[in-house]
Amino acid sequence: MNDHLMSTYARLPVSFERGQGVWLWDTQGRRHLDALSGIAVCGLGHAHPAVTRAVCEQTARLIHTSNLYGIDAQERAAERLCRVAGMDAAFFCNSGAEANEAAIKLARLFGHQRGIQSPTVVVMENSFHGRTLATLTATGNRKVQAGFEPLVHGFSRAPYNDLAALEAIAHNSNEVVAVLVEPIQGEGGIRIPDPGHLSAIRRLCEAHGWLMITDEIQTGMGRTGAWFACQHEQVMPDVITVAKALGNGVPIGACLARGPAAQVFGPGSHGSTFGGNPLACHTAETVIGVIEAEGLCEQAAAMGSRLLDGLRDRLGGLSGVQDIRGLGLMIGIELERPCGELVSRALNEGLLINVTAGNVIRLLPPLIITEGEADTLLETLHRVLATYLGESPPASRET
């Protein structure tokens, strides 16, 4: 689209100039239902009045000072975020990758403080944790890593949702300090672990003195119908990373910790110039307040069930649909074959969706979506998908 931008993204031929709730208007004046929320960012939808007010008021008052000084908004955001997450302390940064970097550094320091020379973090196959060197190494996807070798040392990998593999690692290594896991794999295709799996990881971590780190960057802030997805199983990790929806579009991430993990960093251990500035933190505390005041965790749960039921009802019988799964408003529809093309087909019908892991349609609509809007989403997706599958039936069924 522009010669002066590095071509790191395969962009769709559309740009937007205005948003309201779940709706976006493109530069041609066409309206689109945003069923992706800027990839799980705009949980409160677009132009939420409380967020707009917070950004405008804080911008007029003070955008940035520095972590050389006290920042009241940062203290308030930390207090609120720790309260909803059940954590003790927060480190603020500016993105998901940075939140995970902080968590990985915290885990390594935790290990060194206990005399472990070469601390190792266990990560999962098929995972996604970001694009910095440490987080792309943690990511279980060769495409993300290829060309950026040498990768970072200190990671060991296990299949997702496989407790026996983690137990085998526990048996064979004295260097493990932490397990880093997404409670639901997002980029990996909306993979939901078996019931009890996260609790089993919690017990394993306790038995071996490891930190349990959950990457809630995509699942967090109410998306799955609870503040954090690990709360569905009452699992209390030692460290939670969060970003995306925390600022509803204003860049902010956080690494949260409790118990001994919250005591690991000291002055000089870690830092960020922008991290936790007044603008980002006042926005985040406002976002948390709105999620609470508007009951958006409950709304995500209710709308998620409605959408899942509707999808199973309408799409479940279509030939070529393999699985429909989700929790709250984090939903995947797995097809029997790659379906990236559906993104532009849906766009033409005024619906923004995403395809991840090649063959999984991913829906991450704003938490404020209404019943009527959810029904519009269902109808449009059904139309697009039925046409697509009708035109080119899966190879296995052609014969």
Ligand code: PLP
């Ligand atoms: N972790 C998870 C689970 C994610 O889904 C993402 C982004 O998609 C990240 C980390 C990286 O976040 P960011 O792009 O803000 O660095």
